[in-house]
Amino acid sequence: MRKKNTYIKLILIIVIFFTFMFIVFGLPHMRQKNYSSTIIVSNEAIWNYREGKWENINSNASIQNLNWKKYKVFVNNSELGDYYLWKDDNWYVFDDKKVAVNIDGDLLAYQSNFDLKVYNFSGEEITDRTYVDEMLSEHQLSTNSRFTSSAKVSFDFDHDGIREDFYLISNVFPDDFIPDNIFSLVFMVKNGEIYPIYTDISLNKGFNGCKPYFRSFLDVDNDNISEFILSCSRYSTAGVVDMLYKFENGEFKIVISNQ
Numbered sequence: 623m624r625k626k627n628t629y630i631k632l633i634l635i636i637v638i639f640f641t642f643m644f645i646v647f648g649l650p651h652m653r654q655k656n657y658s659s660t661i662i663v664s665n666e667a668i669w670n671y672r673e674g675k676w677e678n679i680n681s682n683a684s685i686q687n688l689n690w691k692k693y694k695v696f697v698n699n700s701e702l703g704d705y706y707l708w709k710d711d712n713w714y715v716f717d718d719k720k721v722a723v724n725i726d727g728d729l730l731a732y733q734s735n736f737d738l739k740v741y742n743f744s745g746e747e748i749t750d751r752t753y754v755d756e757m758l759s760e761h762q763l764s765t766n767s768r769f770t771s772s773a774k775v776s777f778d779f780d781h782d783g784i785r786e787d788f789y790l791i792s793n794v795f796p797d798d799f800i801p802d803n804i805f806s807l808v809f810m811v812k813n814g815e816i817y818p819i820y821t822d823i824s825l826n827k828g829f830n831g832c833k834p835y836f837r838s839f840l841d842v843d844n845d846n847i848s849e850f851i852l853s854c855s856r857y858s859t860a861g862v863v864d865m866l867y868k869f870e871n872g873e874f875k876i877v878i879s880n881q
């Protein structure tokens with residue numbers, strides 16, 4: 623009888639253990655797998671997220687399927703509302719009566735089966751160059767380097783109540799100075815530690831390089847940690863590269879890019 627009781631207790635403990643593990647680890651994972659979304663990044667990229675996987679939507683037939691559907695539309699990172707979209711060479715925005723709406727600025731739109739959050743953020747000037755100089759030195763670049771683009775975005779991307787600083791410096795397409803190297807460095811500083819995001823350094827060949835900018839901070843997989851879209855422009859009509867970054871295991875990774 624005593625032995626039987628011990629067995630029952632043991633089985634109960636095992637059942638409780640596995641139920642606990644399932645609730646803590648299994649359920650969030652299952653929920654994650656059920657999230658799906660389509661994200662439209664200007665006229666350059668369409669990304670689909672399904673069953674934990676990302677893909678670029680490029681084919682005309684797939685794009686046709688996205689026409690005349692309703693999306694949450696953002697222009698220059700502020701919410702415009704729910705609108706129909708239709709794509710020719712560019713995306714066009716229509717209201718409920720299918721009357722065209724003129725938009726002036728950078729379009730971001732999505733459709734999702736969960737509350738995909740797009741956050742406000744704004745860039746500011748870099749006044750303290752401590753980390754900038756550290757990164758320049760680390761890459762054997764002069765701390766007197768001139769920039770054609772620089773910005774700092776302070777944003778609490780991991781929602782722990784403390785803002786991280788995202789730095790962006792670049793000398794791509796210099797017009798009144800001739801540097802030896804063309805560089806773009808994007809990185810985050812958290813607790814005094816530098817986390818590289820985008821590093822591109824090459825010899826100056828005239829119009830090489832890709833000028834980076836932060837396009838959007840958003841939570842694309844509902845885990846309460848922000849991802850962001852970093853884009854960069856190539857010279858003239860060579861196009862824009864859109865990269866969706868995720869922070870995983872202590873580093874930034876590109877989860878999908880249009881090029």
Ligand SMILES: [Ca+2]
Nearest residue numbers: 778780782784
């Ligand atoms: Ca934080």
Ligand SMILES: [Ca+2]
Nearest residue numbers: 841843845847
């Ligand atoms: Ca996330």
